[in-house]
Structures are given as C-alpha cells and as structure tokens.
Amino acid sequence: MAHPHHVRTAERNGESMAVDPRESAGRLLRDLRTRVEGLTEREARRRLEVHGPNELPRHRARQWPAALLRQFTHPLALLLWVAAALAWIAGTRELAWAIVAVIVLNAVLAFWQEEQAEQAVESLGEYLPQHCRVRRDGHARSVLVTELVPGDVLLLDEGDRVPADARLLSGAVEIDASALTGESSPVERAADLPDTALRRLDSAVLVFSGTVCTGGAAEAVVHATGRHTELGRIAALSVRVRIAESPLERQVRRVAWLIAAVAVAVAVAFLPLGVLAGLSWAQAFLFAIGLIVANVPEGLLPTITLALAAGVRGMARRGALVKRLSAVETLGSTTVICTDKTGTLTRNVMRVVEARDGAGEKTSPGFKFATALASCATADERTSSGDPMELALLDFARSSGVSVDAETRDQERVRLFRFDPHFKRMTTVDPSPSGFVAHVKGAPEEVLARCTSTLPARGGTQPLTGAARAALAGVVDDMADRGLRVLAVAKRDFTALPDDRGTAESELCLLGLVGLIDPPRPEVAEAVSACHSAGIRVHVVTGDNGRTAAAIARQVGIGADNVVDGPALDAMPEAELDGLLTSEQEIVFCRAAPESKLRIADALHHCGHVVAMTGDGVNDAPALRRADLGVAMGASGTDVAREAATIVLTDDNFATIVGGIEEGRRVYANVRKFIVYIFAHLTPEVLPFLLFALSGGVIPLPLTVLQILAIDLGTETLPALALGRERPEPGAMRQPPRERKQSVVTRRMLLRAWGIMGSVSAILALAAFFAVLIGGGWRPDTDIAADPGLHHVYLQATTATFLAIVFCQLGTAFASRTDHAALREIGLGTNRLLLAGCAFELLFAAAIVYLPPLQVVFGTAPPPSWVFAGMVLFPVLVWGADEFYRYRVRAGA
Template sequence: MTTPRHAACAGRERGPVPIDPREPTARVFRDLRTTAGGLTSREARRRLEVHGPNDLPHHAVREWPVAWLRQLTHPLALLLWIAGVLAWIVGTRELALAIVAVILLNSALAFWQEEQAEQAVEALGDYLPQHSQVRRDGRPTRVLATELVPGDVLLLGEGDRVPADARLLSGALEIDASALTGESSPVERTADLPDTARRPVDSPVLVFSGTVCTGGSAEAVVHATGRHTELGRIAMLSARVRLAESPLERQVRRVAWLIAAVATSVAAAFLPLGVLAGLTWTQAFVFAIGLLVANVPEGLLPTITLSLAGGVRSMARRGALVKRLSAVETLGSTTVICTDKTGTLTRNVMRVLETRDGVGAPASPRPEFALAVARCTTADERTNSGDPMELALLAFSHSTGEGLSSERRDAERARLFRFDPHLKRMTTVDHLASRYVAHVKGAPEEVLPRCTSARGAGGVVRQLTGQERSRLLDVVNEMAGRGLRVIAVARRDFPELPADRERAESDLCLFGLIGLIDPPRAEVAAAVSACHAAGIRVHVVTGDNGRTATAIARQVGIGGDQVVDGSELDAMAETDLDELLMSGQEIVFCRAAPESKLRIADALHHCGQVVAMTGDGVNDAPALRRADLGVAMGASGTDVAREAATVVLTDDNFATIVSGIEEGRRVYDSVRKFVLYIFAHAVPEVLPFLHFALSGGAIPLPLTVLQILAIDLGTETLPALALGRERAEPGLMDRPPRTRSDSVVTRRLLLRAWGIMGVLSGILVLIGFFAVLLAAGWRPGADVSENAVLHHAYLQATTVTFLGIVFCQIGTAFASRTQYVGLRDIGLTSNKLLLAGCAFELLFAAAIVYLPPLRGVFNTAPPPGWTYALMLPFPVLVWGADELYRRLSRARTSRSRRP
C-alpha cells in the first residue's frame, strides 16, 4: 500500500508531495527514496515523467488575433471606425483609408506594448543553468538542468548557479542569494550547521534555485524542481498578478465614452429637429451624420499616442526606459513611492567611515589593526570580487599604508573558519614567524563576549570589565543608529595551531571597532524633498536591517516615522495595514519577503493610491507587476525584475524616479491641453449644422462634412502634437498628486473649451459666413445650388467658415498652452513646434483653398480679400477671452488663500 508521502509517484497528474528538507539527511533520503550515491538513470527518467521537467511555469500563449482585436475595439478606436465609415459613405475614400491606417497603427503599437509587458515569467527561466553536475548510477555525470528530478544528488562548486532547491549533504558554500532574498551580502551554507532559522530561505542547510555559488564546494540532494521551487513559487505569483490599468488609460476610456455620448446625442436630437424645421427624413439623416463626424475628434488617439511617445524619449534621455507608453503618465499621478534602499537611495559602494580603539575611543588605526582587518577577509581586490564589505575593508587597510596582497594573505593562512550567519563572525588563523595568530571579525554583540582584554590608546592592553563592556555596547548602538554597519575586530596569539574554532575564538583581545556605510546618493535628498513638495509619500521597503535602513532613510529626508519588520507585517491584519499606510507616516518596512512587498502594493492600491514600487531582485517581480508602476534597476537589477517592471532605471537612481514624476505630470498636463484644444473646435463645427436645421434649410449649410474632416485630420493635428511637447508650467511639482477620480475632462476644461473659446469661435465664423453671403446679395431662402447665381458666393462663404475655424484654432492653440498662468509667464515663442504647426496649418488651409485639385475635392473657392482683414483678429479675440478668464481665476484663487 502506498503511503501518502510517496503517493506522488502514482501518477504525474497528482504532482509531487512536499517533504520537509530540513529534517535529518537520513529522513530526507527516506522520503525522497534516494541515497548519497544518487539515482539510477532509469529511475531518473521515470521520475521525470512523474514530476515533469525542471523549468518554470510559462504564461499560456495568447491568441494574438484576439489580443489585437481588443485593441481594435477600444472606445476611441470605435469612434475612429465610425468616422472612417462615415467618410466612406460621403465619398471621401482617401480620408476613410487614412483613418483606418491610424487605427491599425495605434492598435499594433498598443498590442506590441502589451506583449512586452507579459515577458516577466518567461525571463525567470534565465536563472536556470543549461547543464548541471549530478551523481547518477554512482558516478558524476553532466545532465540538462531541465532533466533534474527530486532525489538527484547535485555536485556544486564555485561559480555554479543552483538549478533546483536542494538540501546540503556535505561541504560548505558561500551563496549569493540577493536575487531571491534581497540581502546584499553572501551567506554561508554548511551541511552540518544546526538549523534554527525561522524561514526556509534562511536555513543554513538549504540552497535554492536561481542563487549563485560564490565559493566552496558541496553535495546536495534535490527536493523540489520547476514550479515547486522557491523561484517557481515567485513565478506563480507573477503569473497570477494582473497588470493594473493606468490612470490615463482609464481617463482616455472615459473621454471616449463622453465623446461618443455627446456625438450620438447631438446627432439623434438633430433628426426630429431637422424634420420639424422642414427637412426631409433623408436630408435630416445625412446632416445628422455630418454632426456625428463634427463631434468625433479623429486626431485624438494618435495625438495622445505620439505625445506619450515623446514623453518616453524624454525620460530615456533622463535615464529611465519606459516599456508602456501609459506608464509615463502613471508616474505623474504617483501618490506613494515604495523604494528599496541599497543602490537606489545609496550608492551600493561600502566604505569605512570611522574607527574606534579597543575601549571605544575614536582613534586612527594602528598598523597591527589594519593588518588584522586585511587578514580576516576572503575577497580579492585584484578582481574586485567577493563580499562588498570585505572589499571596503581591504581598501581601508591599503589606505593606511599597511595593505596586504591577497596572495601573501592566502599563503600565510593556516586555517579559515568562514563567516557563520548564526555565530555572526569569521576567523582566520595565520602562520606568522614562529607563532599562529587568530584574527576574528564579526558582529560586536558576538565578538565582545569572547574578549577578555582590549587594546586602547598607545597600544596599551588592559582587562575588560563589565562596565567597559556595557560602555562599548553603547558605542556600538550609537554608531549603528547613524546607519553604520559596525564590525568588531579581535586577535589572539597561539604557540601552535588551535585545535578547533571554539579555542581559536576564545580569550580574545579586542583591537577595535570599524563603522562602514553605504553612503546615500548626493542627489537623493533633493529628490525626496521634491517628492514631499509634490505631496508624495516615500516608504522604504527593503530586505536589509531595520536600524540601518531607518538611518539611511532619515539622512535623505524620508521620515522613517515607524519601522515594521517583515514578521510583524505578516502578522498584521488587513485593516491595520490599511490604517498604517493611510496614517500619513513614512514607514520603513525591513526584512520584507516577496509576499510582503506584494501585500504592501495591494494594500496601497486598495486604499486608492497610485503606487510606484522599485526593486531589483527575483523576489521583487510580483510586487513590481502588481504596483501601478514597477520600477526596476537597470545597472544592478536582475533580468526578472527588468521584465516585470514597466520602467527601468539605467542609473539605479531614486532621483531619476522624481524626474520621471515631473515628466509624467507634464505629459498629463499636455494631454489635457490638447483635449482642450480639440474640444474647443466642436462648437464652431456643430453650430453651422444647427443653423441649417433650425432654419429649415433657409440658411444654407455653412460647412461641409469634407471640410470638417479636413480640419479634424489636417489643420488640427500638428498644433495638437506641439501642445503635447509643451514645457512644464511653473509650480508643476508644487501641486498635490491627482486622485484616481480626477478626470482629464473637468468642468473647468469644458467651460473653457465649449463655453468660452468654442462659443466665441462659433460666433466669429458665422459672422464671416453671413458677411460674404450678404455682401453677394443673398437673402434667407435664396437658391445657392450648383447652377444658381449665388453658388460661387456660397462656396466663398463656406470657405470663409472653414478658414475662420482655422484662424480661431491658432488662438485656441496659444490659449491651451497654459492651464493657470499667463502666456507671458511661459513665453510667446518658447514652443517652436507650435509655431511650426501653426505655419503648416495655414499652408494646408491655403492649399485647400487655392490649389484647383483640392478645391474640387473640398468645394472651396478663394474668398474676397477683405475677408482676411475680418478674420485676422480672430486668433487674438479667442486667446484674449481665455486669457481674461484665467486671470480672473488666478485673482479668485489668490483672494481665497488670504487669511
């Protein structure tokens, strides 16, 4: 009868039953049904059938036609489809094809961006080596890493990447687990160490898939492969996390439905109005279509896309690579930043900041002290490899003039007791002349109890009393409180080689204390200050020690009002976490596990915050993917983090995030500016149709559908794009962040677009239209059809309506450049692209009016010369009305702020 633990082998569909790899090796062998000699090749093949290949879960392949169809049915795309169909109905096939081309281009771009964002899980596969050394059939052999199975015995050495989760059987390894745990320092893994760790990932007898052996050699038995490894668990987390829709994507969807509602309502209302006014149902339907076209801003979607693309290029120049266009705007709406510490707030380069003698007094290091520091290391300064802290200690030793080459150090070494994460110390025994000298370095709280004497000023050695030990611990706490990593260095002479580690590390003489620091980046403090001015809170989420993280946070201006340990966070209820995050405090989350980071991102999202989360390791991938904006480190980060994120910092610098926030706010303002610009032209395009309908046809149609399309897809586009590159307004980073409920289209924007500039533009263009007709002798109801006497005058009048809208567009463009400040505050000619766009607009309009082939297409005729004198003031009048409104708004705001 099969036991539950072994039921996994009954069939592949059941999957492997988890075992406890932290049990004694005899039990692990029993549960895995293997031996120290490994599996047979036959058994390995059978288990491969049962457990499956040792690779990570992949996203289900999406059917690309379905994914692309989703882009083609975006609300704005649907409006463009309607515009294209209507253009085809009225006979302008060239414009219809151009609209279709715009739809296909935008959908293809959006589809490509979405595909890029789905590569995070696949990138995790890069952390598995292609081949691994195992013992099968009783002898070492090389196999594909994907063919490893539980029960295989791995042979690991320096430089190897661990291919599966395994339990050490013999030997010792130094492991770089930073990609998995967030810890920057290598950790020791030894088969015979007692396992008292709280988390499996901290166990001294376990190694995990995706980590790297930086030193030593060992044998280990595989207990988990593929999706059942720690790395696989993180991959499953990433696969389950859905990408959040960006604020701009939500707003564009709202704007699209608003436009659709307005266009449909106006067109529907026109049908009965037109019939009541005397039109036939056919005439009413044709001109309802014209109203619908007039209300569809065909250039809105490409303008937004190109504006965001410009923001992407601008951010790339600042050191941030953006993988999704909408992420630019998401940065601008960020309300909370959750940042890592090492390499983001700091330079990720450790250095010795201060030294103390054996009694805790500040002192310059004596030669023996500097040599002891150099001897008690395993790093190699020649290749710049090894623990960053040890590299800093070697640089410090050389700076005193008492440096020691790594060749001489290793040649004189008689014994090495590697750093033990439980003992928190490391010891070397060196053969010097006729004696042996033990050099010990480690955490002060572990080294001090083993010291019986201390070397003070002038090299005088004296016995350590209880009072002096207490004072030394106070010194250590004071140094750690300033963000220093404190290391105690001690020594003892032996006439012969000590028998074991316990003897080598007893009755020591304390040489002194060393305080190391990974200094904050110089520019981070100013960046944090800018965040605070912009109303953005900054939390530190790190796998590092809480005291060090808090000290660094305070040095750069992050409040660090409360420190929450990973275990404390795990035990915290959802409501308590929400309350903590919304308390207004800036919090340091230390020893954060992957689930913890993901939980923080979820909680902030639930509380309505727009979250930017930084990260660099494999363990950060789920949180980067869940946050509104995942920001990965490009220089020091892993491929997994870079694939999961939407923004990659090429310089790993927190200040670049703040630059991105400013750029994102500018882009959002620009989106709002060209939405204002586009909306303002709906009124002068709609009013002519209303006059025609309400007069029952007595007033001829002042504007044709083709001329509307020429405005929406021709004269309007380049100035709109130029507004997308408008510089930031003064005080941009002094505004509070937008909330998720803030809309691109606000009442104030509609008032400016429709109530001020739109209505004024509509009145002005109708004045021009009637002026031309009346000057030609027209009266209401007069015949202006193709063979009538007034037909040419009618063509001139509709041309003046068209040109009048173009002239009003210029005034609208300059008015739209600012939301609050006056035009002189940003400079009349500071936007060169807008000047060029206005020039193109005038040339394009002139071509439609004066080139015979285009005149025939758009039914235009050169107007009388005096009409230009009439239209020249239009831009100034439109801009002046809006400028007056903004000035009055600033005055009201100023009065409301007075005490």
C-alpha cells in the same frame, strides 16, 4: 548515471550537435572541448561565430493583422462606419467613400504610431545590457550575456539570473525555476547530488536559462545557448501576449464610447426633428452624418499612445528605464516613495573614517583586527568587484598592513556563511596555525550579543561585562548619530571545524568597531525638496542602523520624524501601522528585513496611496511587484530585482526617481492639454449642423462633412502631437498628486473646451460664414439651389467657415499649452514643434482653398480678401477668452 540517446559534440563545417549534459562532468567537459579554467578568449570568439549570440528568438509582441484590425473596430472608428453607412443610404456615395478613406487613413496612422511606441519600449533593453561572470583564460571576468558560448565556465552567485543552460561543476545553489516549471518553491541544485530525475528539467545537476539563483554559489559549464536552451525552445513555440492597455488608455476609450453614444443619440434624436422642421430625408441624413463626423476626435487615441511613448523616451534620457507605458502616467500620481538609503540617497562609495578597539577606544587596527577585515569578505579589491562596503574594508585593511589575494583567500576558505538580512552578519571559517578561526562581521547589536570577551588594543583578552557592553553600545550610538555606518568585527578560534553557523558565531571575541561613511549624493537634497513641494512623502526603508539612517535622511531633508526598527515593525498591529503611515510623518524603517518592504507596500496600498518602492536584492522582488511602481537599481541591483520592477534606474540615484515623477506629470498634463485642444473644435463643427437643422434648411449648411474631416485629420493633428511634447508647466511639481480615481476628462476641461474656446470659435466661424453669404446677396428667403449666381458665394461662405475654424485652432493651440499659468510664463515660442505644426496647418488649409483639384474635392472657393483682415484677430480672441478665464481662476485660488 547513464542516460540513453546522448551524443557527443561534433563540430563540422560550422555546425554543432547537442551533447548530453547529464553525463559526468569530466566527460561533458571533454565533449565540449573545454576545461575547468574556462575557454580562451580566442576560442570564445570563434564559438560565438559558430553558435551565434546567446539570445532568444525574437517575437513581435503582437500580431500585426489583429493589431491593425483593432484600429478599425475601436468606438470612434465604429462611429465613422455608421456615418459612411448613412451617407451610402442617403445616396451620397462620394461622401461615403471619403469617410471610408478617412477610417483607413486613421487606422493606418494609429497602427503605425502604436508600432513606434512599442519599438520605443522594446529598444530600452539596449540601454542596460545584461552581464554574467565567466572564467576565461583562467581568470574570472564579466561578459555580455549575448556573448556567452557553449563551453564557457559560468560563475553563479545569489541574485543572478541564469543566462544559459549549464551543468554544475562545483558548489550548490537554490534555484527559482518557476519560469520553466511553474513551481514557486526554490529547488536545490548541487554538483555532487545524484542525478536520478526522469525529466531533464528536474535534474539535480542542471540549471536552465531564465531561472534565478536565490541562494548559494556554484560553477557550471554552459552546454546550450540561445534558441537551443529549454527556454529558447519554449520561446520558439510560444506567442507573446499583447501588452495591456494602460489605465489612461482605458479611460480615454471609455470617453470615446461616451462620445460615440452621445453622437449617435443626438443624431437619432435630431433626424425626425429635422424632418419636422422642414428638411427632406436626404437633408436630414446629411445632417446626421455631419453630426456624427463632427463629434469624432479621430486623432485622439494614436496621439495619446505617441505621447506616452515619448514620455518613455524622455525618462530613458533621465536614466529611468520604463518597462510599461502605463508607468509613465502612474508616476505622475505617486504619493509616497519608499527608498533605500545606501546607493540611492548616498553615493555607495564607502570609506572607513573611524576605528575602535574591543574596548571602544579610538585606535589603529591591530594585526588580528585587520586580518579579520580582509578575511571576512567576498569582494576582490584587485578587480574592484563586490560590495562597496567590503571594498572599503579591504582598502582599510591594506592601509593597516594586511593585504590578502582574493583568489587565494577564497580557495583556502573552509566555510562561508554569507550575509543574511535576518541575521545581519556574515561569517567565514579560515585555516589557522592552531586549527581554524571564525571571522564575523555585522550589525553591532547582533555581533555584540554573541560576544563574551573583547580584545583592547593594549593588553590581552578581557571578559565582556555588562558595564563594558553598555559602554560599547554608547560608542555605537555616538558613531551612528554622526551618520557613520558601524560594523562590529569579532573572531573565535577552533581546534576542530565548527559543525554549523550557530557554533561558529557563538562565544565570540570582539576585535573592534569600524565606522564607514557613505556621503549623501549632492543632488538628493534638492530632489527631496521637490518631493515635498509636490505633496509626496518619503520614507526610508533600510537594513542599516536607525541612527545612521536617520542622520543621512535628515542631511538630505527627509523628516525622519519617527524611527522604527525591524522587530518593532514586525510586532506592530496592522491598524497601528496604517495609522503611522497615514500620519504626516516621514518615517525611517531601520534594520528592516526584506519582507518588511512587502508589508509596508501592502499597508500603503491599502490606505489608498500610490507607492514607488525601490529595491536591489533578491528578497526585494515581492515588494517591487506589489508596489504601484517597483524601482530597481540598474547599476548595483540584482537581475531578480530588475525583472520584478517596473522601472530600472541606470544610475541608482534617488533624484532620477523624482525626475521620473516630473516627467510622468508632464506627460499626463500634456495628454489633457491636447484633449482640451481637440475637444475645443467639436463646438464649431457641431453648431453649424444644429443651425441648419433647427432652421429647417432655411439657413444653408455652413460647413461640409469633408471640410470637417480636413480639420480633424489635416489641420488638427500636428499641433495636437506638438502639445504632447510641451515642457512641464511652471509649478507642476508644486501641485499635490492627482487622485487615483480622477478622470482624464474633467468638468473644468469641458468648460474650457466646449464652453469657452469652443463657443467663441463657433460664434466667430458663423460670423465669417454669414458675413460672406450676406455680402454676396443671400437673404433668408433665397433658395441657393435655384439661384446659380449664389452657388459660388455659398462655396466662399463655407470656405470662410472652414478657414475661421482653422484660425481659431491657432488660438486654442496656444491657449491649451497651459492649464493654470499665463502664456507669458512659458513663453510664446518655446514649443518649436507647435510653431511648425501651426505653419503646416496654415499651408494645408491654403492648399485646400487655392489648389483646383482640392477645391473640387472639398467644395471650396477663395473667399473675398477682406475676410482675412478679420480672421487674423480670431486666434487672439479665442486665446484671450481662455486667458481671461484662467486669470480669474488664479485670482480666486
């Protein structure tokens, strides 16, 4: 079909014009100056320089002005705006400007930290570069997707994501084009279909970047890459939506609103009470400002964001690539893992260890048996590409004297019926001297059901009787009980080409059985034990034989208390499945169709479990999306599975999932640790203002608003960030998973923060204040404002309060390092970042107290030297009080 407005490719001075991809394949190849054999490596490198890398235009995930504006409007910032307005109304303009400066500083800091977090997530793509298969110099090879150029001959297979816009040259594929068209049903694309579509997107011979090959295989020539693709044009016009807040961030935001509401309510309530108690309106406003500022944990939100981003980086180092910050916290609450067997629990390095003939007797494979193994395959032993099981079968066939060149085999093959998870078998139709021969391999129960005869090692073909069928089933069970993966191999000769798969796979002759072993990964048993200690159950969902899967499961410590095969699962009512999954059993779901994973994930989710589901195939994508955490295999998985998953394992290792759970628990625990640390300082900051208000101004204000800001933004921030890097607490993986609805802030945390560490800190701070003030000659009936001699004493006293809170912060920092365990169990100096943060805290406080310019700003004066003799004990007293409380909790547990 001719199409208007098509143009030929013309490359001049490094520039190129688009071709018409809907013209005939021969003309397109000519216009692209390429051949069916593909480009040469030299030409591909040249075109890469001309056209640039095959990648989409990069857009920032969010627009920075809006993101920065949000930092000025979150609840804690709004609370500070109220305080600044009150300060302005009260006539203390300097304080108002200082609070505004704090809002700006905090907003810029939070924005910068969120940018760092986003970059941490975006950079994860570099850990897992995407590859595609092309033909260059006449040979198939794998190249980076970014190195694909116009004119490359692309080799597409089931599960591949189409890496560029291309025109089919041969073969047929089913394509999920929903990324471009919004239509969920797959569409057929074939090189020999007529192209009568009105739109290019509907063309029967074109495939587009970003779509997914859900079935079939084809060759295609690339005609557009990068920003010149249909997806690239859409990306250039679109703006990506902002990444949603994680559940943890939403919880903290709700807590922030609660803090804001309480602070405003208390300030409004105490404003008239302060006036009635004898304060002037100016003093009452000052009190309200101080109360609001003291209640604002300014560094809370950015600290949480940075902690989650650090968790993502930590998991990347373990081999788990997290695509969303929220997954870090979700990992910590996982209650059930549904795992594949092959490659996840095992090494995915198969080898044949046993062969049986058609009668079930141990033997070396004959010529026909070995030929069937070599022919019924798509793997290439020369390049070690393909399914590990097929590579093992090819190696076994070669050792038996039959070696087949993969390229010749594939070219001569007449029909290929790929492995289907529903049929659990694969068939090829190959030429033979008498016509054609169908070679079949697959699950023994599926292949044996289609066999009518057998071929023993000695003798001719024999009919498959009921007794022989039962004996063979016993042999299969015995091999599976020993942890072997068993495959049946059969054949059938044809004089004419079989019409369909059903014909090709009927009236077969059983050639024999092969037993392969894929040994468990050595680290998996320890990981499973850690799951059990952590209260996490592990189910196995596999397409393999139940006996084999159960044997491997038991070898690594998974209970395998119940083995449910695919048909039984499909027939099981919902209530029965729910009851099975909520029992204490660990279950092996065998011969399960990919859809079974989705049903299992739905049932577990309905029962209130937090589910991590592994998968690697195209059909696993729905289950990976449905699970709380979809875990895809990075080394062996398909692009579709990796796209659907939340987490990608670069090593396909079950132990990495468990490491990720430990990391998730660590991050969530650390968030709660620095929340305790930050909240512990609210009490000593609020109590001085309450004392000032309730005394009607008789007791001078023990702490100024600017000194509070110095604590919250200066001395407090770095230790809080350091607590976000704390190592896992001893016993973290021996605790049951946290409940899904558990709040990030609990009553016990508030008791520790406000009731224990906060109260002790407040008492010690006020003790330091009164010790300096009374030691300098102040009495309750003394008016400091009327006595110039006491002004310096008052500055020393407020400075003593400030320093006392700083010294108490050291104690709360070390006490907050653990939730239950004693400090000695984790070591005093194991968190070097915290030690550095505490050192900075002391230096910053010293600068405020001793540097004259800062003395003017913060209203400080060096207190008497004897004050420091008592303050060195403050950290120990605060830590000791919390340590005693945790000891009592452990003793009562």
